[in-house]
Amino acid sequence: MAHPSIVILTGAGISAESGLGTFRDEGGLWAQHRIEDVATPEAFARNPQLVVDFYNTRRAQAHDATPNAGHTALARLQAEYDGDVLLVTQNVDSLHEKAGSRDVVHMHGQLDSALCGACSHRWSAPLKMTVGEACPRCSEPTARPDIVWFGEMPYHMDRIEDALSKADIFAAIGTSGNVYPAAGFVQMASYVGARTVEMNLDPSETVALFEETRPGKASVTVPAWVEDILGQ
Known part of the structure; x- marks a missing residue:
């Protein structure tokens, strides 16, 4: 059977x-930011440094966490x-x-993955990403966290x-x-x-x-x- x-x-x-932390945690990382400022494509276009810094912090926390x-x-x-x-x-x-x-x-998506906004190539993200990082495949400076933001599929x-x-x-x-x-x-x-x-x-x-x-x-x-x- x-x-x-x-x-x-x-x-x-x-x-x-x-x-x-979760969205609902008081005093946590999410409580310090509006979703519209760090978790949408529009936020990344408007202020990529804020978004990259936010996910760098989340990535560091996840890196140190234990199952x-x-x-x-x-x-x-x-x-x-x-x-x-x-x-x-x-x-x-x-x-x-x-x-x-x-x-x-x-x-x-995953915090430990990076995504090219130009050619959709994925690679292992460094612990600390920088704005304008070049894609290792197409060389365009369009790297972003490989995270599904609000409004994306x-x-x-x-x-x-x-x-x-x-x-x-x-x-x-x-x-x-x-x-x-x-x-x-x-x-x-x-x-x-x-x-x-x-x-x-x-x-x-x-x-x-x-x-x-x-x-x-x-x-x-x-x-x-x-x-x-x-x-x-």
Whole structure:
């Protein structure tokens, strides 16, 4: 008998326990800036230095962060589960990879990647990017953080939607449920009959759409859920 196909979506809540701030944190990095000033294409065109400095700070924080038990449990699930497990993240850190996860789908980009605004070439970002960095392929001075800003299309949507259309289990971990298209994934999974579970410190905006909820810290709820899956 085939093992159920699993799609997992992670959000800022799973990395918060590793010290990486979320939009909602008071006094954190996001609280010091308006989204319109640091997380849109227009902001980068208007004040590239501010945007580059902002992501340099985020990159340094992510570089120093350590995966927690939630990340480690998901890496274990990928390694030990006999069926398909697609791990999709809204996070731009690489904590899943640090924990040992493979083939992580970063729908909002990655802090440790740079993108050429002219030819779309990608390469490993230095810890500190500078405005006007040249692309190593086309030499245009159009490097930018490889981040999906507000108003831009998330990456890998075809692959994500295909996996959701075949999912038997869908889990959302540490997500707010108010950023689309990710907030609509539970509806897509439910439509094809997948079992759905939310693991969150606080209920998300879409909590009513899930069959099961497991409130609490990701470092506690995720390992317990993974044990349940592997024990079935």
